[in-house]
Amino acid sequence: MLSMTSHNLEFSRTGLDFVACGCSSNASYLVRNSSKGVLRRVKYEYGARKWLCFRRDFGSCRVVSTKTPEAFVNVPPPVIELKTESRNSKSVSVKNLFEIVADDLLVLNNNLQSIVGAENPVLMSAAEQIFSAGGKRMRPALVFLVSRATAEFVGLKELTKEHRRLAEIIEMIHTASLIHDDVLDESDMRRGKETVHQLYGTRVAVLAGDFMFAQSSWYLANLENLEVIKLISQVIKDFASGEIKQASSLFDCDVELDEYLIKSYYKTASLIAASTKGAAIFSGVDSEFSEHMYQYGKNLGLSFQVVDDILDFTQSAEQLGKPAGSDLSKGNLTAPVIFALEKAPRLRDIIESEFCETGSLDEAIELVKNCGGIERAQNLAKEKADLAIKSLQCLPQSAFRQALEGMVKYNLERID
Amino acid sequence: MMSMTCNNLDFSGVGPDFAASWCLYNASFDRFFIRKRYIGGSRGLKNGYGARRWFCFRKDIGNTEPYIEGAAPIPAPVAEVKLGSTTPISLLNLFELVSDDLLTLNNNLQSIVGAENPVLMSAAEQIFSAGGKRMRPALVFLVSRATAEFVGLKNLTKEHRRLGEIIEMIHTASLIHDDVLDESDMRRGKETVHQLYGTRVAVLAGDFMFAQSSWYLANLENLEVIKLISQVIKDFASGEIKQASSLFDCDVGLDEYLTKSYYKTASLIAASTKGAAIFSGVNSDVSEHMYQYGKNLGLSFQVVDDILDFTQSTEQLGKPAGSDLAKGNLTAPVIFALDKVPKLRDIIESEFCESGSVDEAIELVKSCGGIEKAQALAKEKADLAIQSLQCLPPSSFRLALEGMVKYNLKRIE
Numbered sequence: 001m002l003s004m005t006s007h008n009l010e011f012s013r014t015g016l017d018f019v020a021c022g023c024s025s026n027a028s029y030l031v032r033n034s035s036k037g038v039l040r041r042v043k044y045e046y047g048a049r050k051w052l053c054f055r056r057d058f059g060s061c062r063v064v065s066t067k068t069p070e071a072f073v074n075v076p077p078p079v080i081e082l083k084t085e086s087r088n089s090k091s092v093s094v095k096n097l098f099e100i101v102a103d104d105l106l107v108l109n110n111n112l113q114s115i116v117g118a119e120n121p122v123l124m125s126a127a128e129q130i131f132s133a134g135g136k137r138m139r140p141a142l143v144f145l146v147s148r149a150t151a152e153f154v155g156l157k158e159l160t161k162e163h164r165r166l167a168e169i170i171e172m173i174h175t176a177s178l179i180h181d182d183v184l185d186e187s188d189m190r191r192g193k194e195t196v197h198q199l200y201g202t203r204v205a206v207l208a209g210d211f212m213f214a215q216s217s218w219y220l221a222n223l224e225n226l227e228v229i230k231l232i233s234q235v236i237k238d239f240a241s242g243e244i245k246q247a248s249s250l251f252d253c254d255v256e257l258d259e260y261l262i263k264s265y266y267k268t269a270s271l272i273a274a275s276t277k278g279a280a281i282f283s284g285v286d287s288e289f290s291e292h293m294y295q296y297g298k299n300l301g302l303s304f305q306v307v308d309d310i311l312d313f314t315q316s317a318e319q320l321g322k323p324a325g326s327d328l329s330k331g332n333l334t335a336p337v338i339f340a341l342e343k344a345p346r347l348r349d350i351i352e353s354e355f356c357e358t359g360s361l362d363e364a365i366e367l368v369k370n371c372g373g374i375e376r377a378q379n380l381a382k383e384k385a386d387l388a389i390k391s392l393q394c395l396p397q398s399a400f401r402q403a404l405e406g407m408v409k410y411n412l413e414r415i416d
Numbered sequence: 417m418m419s420m421t422c423n424n425l426d427f428s429g430v431g432p433d434f435a436a437s438w439c440l441y442n443a444s445f446d447r448f449f450i451r452k453r454y455i456g457g458s459r460g461l462k463n464g465y466g467a468r469r470w471f472c473f474r475k476d477i478g479n480t481e482p483y484i485e486g487a488a489p490i491p492a493p494v495a496e497v498k499l500g501s502t503t504p505i506s507l508l509n510l511f512e513l514v515s516d517d518l519l520t521l522n523n524n525l526q527s528i529v530g531a532e533n534p535v536l537m538s539a540a541e542q543i544f545s546a547g548g549k550r551m552r553p554a555l556v557f558l559v560s561r562a563t564a565e566f567v568g569l570k571n572l573t574k575e576h577r578r579l580g581e582i583i584e585m586i587h588t589a590s591l592i593h594d595d596v597l598d599e600s601d602m603r604r605g606k607e608t609v610h611q612l613y614g615t616r617v618a619v620l621a622g623d624f625m626f627a628q629s630s631w632y633l634a635n636l637e638n639l640e641v642i643k644l645i646s647q648v649i650k651d652f653a654s655g656e657i658k659q660a661s662s663l664f665d666c667d668v669g670l671d672e673y674l675t676k677s678y679y680k681t682a683s684l685i686a687a688s689t690k691g692a693a694i695f696s697g698v699n700s701d702v703s704e705h706m707y708q709y710g711k712n713l714g715l716s717f718q719v720v721d722d723i724l725d726f727t728q729s730t731e732q733l734g735k736p737a738g739s740d741l742a743k744g745n746l747t748a749p750v751i752f753a754l755d756k757v758p759k760l761r762d763i764i765e766s767e768f769c770e771s772g773s774v775d776e777a778i779e780l781v782k783s784c785g786g787i788e789k790a791q792a793l794a795k796e797k798a799d800l801a802i803q804s805l806q807c808l809p810p811s812s813f814r815l816a817l818e819g820m821v822k823y824n825l826k827r828i829e
Contacts, residue, residue: 217650224639224643236631239623248533
């Protein structure tokens with residue numbers, strides 16, 4: 001029995017105001033039975049009224065953090081409609097980078113909504129919780145940018161439907177992994193909003209994740225390209241391996257940089273590398289080329305993960321949209337910590353105590369900052385970023401190639 | 417952070433008695449195993465060179481006995497178990513023909529799942545050893561062999577074997593997640609994975625197995641089979657959603673029930689039998705017949721399961737009796753009974769808020785012929801399954817496939 005904790009879903013005929021929330025449905029609908037917390041179907045007469053759902057916290061469905069200068073753009077709505085001033089016109093903004101594929105991203109959003117929402121409105125709400133929670137659609141944007149950058153190269157006029165489908169598959173896999181990840185980490189917040197399992201319960205979270213993995217596998221199979229099927233299946237396997245790797249090395253101060261990079265590859269870079277390589281494959285470029293795109297994606301992904309790990313130390317909870325220092329507090333030892341452990345033996349003791357003493361977490365964070373852990377991690381991020389830029393050399397100059405380089409730089413600017 | 421509730425795992429140098437428990441490993445000791453009762457508990461017990469062998473054993477290891485009559489628990493190679501009478505059809509006899517194949521399968525599964533992480537292995541072992549009959553892989557092997565003879569194939573191919581492993585991993589992964597979704601505590605008389613190890617390990621173990629099977633599937637490099645099995649995984653998710661959103665819904669019709677049963681059960685079995693035929697290289701007519709065989713066997717199997725939920729005791733079922741109904745999952749016997757007994761509808765729609773109402777509902781279902789009509793439905797599907805086997809040349813394998821259908825029906829005689 002699926003029990004739904006629908007704190008934020010109420011149903012009334014409030015009209016079209018909330019259509020943008022993606023929750024509208026005129027099919028038979030699910031009503032919370034508060035006595036037993038069971039989902040049931042409410043049937044409609046012919047000529048049914050339209051039931052819309054709205055969220056009590058609808059106000060926060062929009063852009064979440066206005067303080068972060070590197071405007072984490074909220075998609076949906078379409079990126080180009082948001083007029084966010086860039087604080088410094090020299091700094092790269094994600095919005096600018098994505099503008100050249102804005103239409104592609106719009107189509108993607110609509111398709112994703114249909115794919116996920118068609119099955120069941122509750123799933124749609126669960127997916128919407130995460131789809132709209134400030135996700136930048138970075139991975140699909142990369143697919144589109146690489147597709148377009150390589151398409152010109154081989155004389156392809158437009159994106160193929162395989163390109164588009166690939167991007168949808170990638171974003172579904174990414175979203176599904178986030179939903180399950182939050183269950184595995186017991187995280188309550190993501191990007192300033194409650195996680196799916198916090199809001200709807202673990203079971204809806206598991207089911208929503210399973211459904212999206214299943215959908216993406218099915219679409220993947222129907223792309224009928226064995227190379228891409230194997231590429232993406234490897235990613236899904238890597239995700240699971242990465243989770244296991246992370247879970248089994250919590251609080252383990254002997255974890256080395258290599259191991260950290262492998263885990264980061266499994267959890268983050270693998271998917272991005274498969275996105276960029278897959279896009280190249282569907283453009284029909286030769287294998288050397290698609291290998292360069294793979295390296296670009298992989299190093300961008302690693303750089304991205306290292307930066308994320310740095311920000312967990314340097315940003316506030318408000319900026320992060322979740323508690324600061326949460327990696328460390330959960331025993332997940334990332335680049336800054338690994339570097340700091342080389343310099344500060346005391347840090348090892350604190351970590352191995354698993355922060356049982358109050359204030360020890362803050363002490364650990366200070367130690368990491370004081371002994372150069374952050375700086376060395378920044379170097380690592382830059383090193384991977386340089387490798388990514390190098391891999392783009394094979395592409396002819398174009399606005400798309402510029403944007404791909406821009407992605408690398410945008411990422412580094414997050415830690416400037 | 418994963419917290420493990422290892423209620424039944426103790427660690428001591430107990431020796432080879434428990435090797436069969438599949439928990440044997442001598443790698444560096446994983447902190448996963450230790451329940452965090454206190455900070456600084458056993459951590460990172462890395463073994464030095466020449467490590468000691470750690471064994472884990474289960475307090476309840478004595479309990480791995482058969483629950484369903486005639487079904488031998490596996491592991492223990494099937495051929496070694498000596499059942500008495502030869503007249504009633506027993507799964508054992510049916511599986512004997514492919515017992516070597518099943519043995520190889522068990523070993524391979526152990527490597528695939530256990531290699532990654534011993535905790536995952538324990539979680540998988542909890543369910544692998546919980547009386548599972550390995551019915552689906554057995555079907556893959558039986559169809560493979562039945563069709564192999566047909567096309568002059570001498571032996572099973574490695575694709576056949578891999579298909580059997582993939583199918584069993586998908587099945588197992590779905591059971592683990594299913595139990596999380598249904599909040600079930602018991603399966604086949606043992607605690608469910610999430611009950612024992614926590615939801616998070618259950619989710620991770622299920623995800624890992626789905627991921628592994630997708631990867632192996634992709635590397636079979638057969639687009640038709642890849643699409644076939646991907647459809648199944650999609651159907652599983654759809655079936656769960658369908659079931660969850662129609663709980664306590666007395667308007668659910670027989671067709672909807674059959675669709676849901678197809679998604680949840682028959683789809684995988686149909687894909688197993690068809691996939692096996694594809695790898696034997698038979699023509700599409702034959703593989704389509706194999707699909708129909710699997711589908712109808714699967715539907716018949718599900719209907720019988722649903723009948724047994726009413727007619728068997730908790731002890732026989734290995735989980736509380738009448739649990740489908742209690743959770744609002746309305747199956748064939750109930751759907752038929754609802755046609756006859758309006759009172760049943762009221763009770764169900766009250767969601768059994770009054771004590772004793774589940775028992776009353778069960779009685780109503782039994783007394784107005786719900787069971788009998790469901791039995792007729794099971795038989796109808798079984799007949800269709802047998803019919804689909806006609807295209808196969810007679811062989812002991814074809815007989816075994818027919819035997820599977822009959823074995824299933826006997827469960828409700």
